[in-house]
Amino acid sequence: MSTGLTSLAPELIACILDFVPSVDLQKTTISLLCVLSYSSVPNWRHYLFYHVHLKTPEGIAKLVQHLKRNPSDAAFVQKFSMASWTVEAKIATQAIRMLPKLKWLTLSLGASFTPDQLEKLLREPMSKLRYLSLRLRP
Secondary structure (H helix, E strand, O other): OOOOHHHOOHHHHHHHHHOOOHHHHHHHHHHHHHHOOHHHOOOHHHHHHOEEEEOOHHHHHHHHHHHHHOHHHHHHOOEEEEOOOOOOHHHHHHHHHOOOOOOEEEEEEOOOOOHHHHHHHHHOOOOOOOEEEEEEOO
C-alpha cells in the first residue's frame, strides 16, 4: 500500500520544509502549493517569503506590486537574492527598502546601478542586516 504526498500530515510537511535549503525554499513551497491545499502547508507564507530569490527584472517588479497590495508579506522576508544584471536600479532599491526584517542581502549589480543608486540603497540603515554581498558586473 503506497501513500502519496497528499496523505502526509501538515506537521510533516512543515518538518520537511524546515530542512530545505533557503535558496530552494521558495520554489519548493510553490511546487507544494500547486499539489496540496494551502491548509496542508502550515505557515506557507513564511516558507514562500523567507528567502526571496529572483532572477528576472519582471520578478522584481512583480514583487514590488505584490508587496504594495499585501504589505504584511514583507515582514516574512529575511533573505533576498537578486540574480539579474539587467534590473532597473530604482525598482530593485524600492523592493529592498520594502523589506523591514531583512537579515541577508545578495545582489548582482549591472550597469544601471550607479554609485548614486547604490548610495540611495544603503543610505538608510538596515538594522537587522547581518550579511551583504554585492557582485558587480565586469
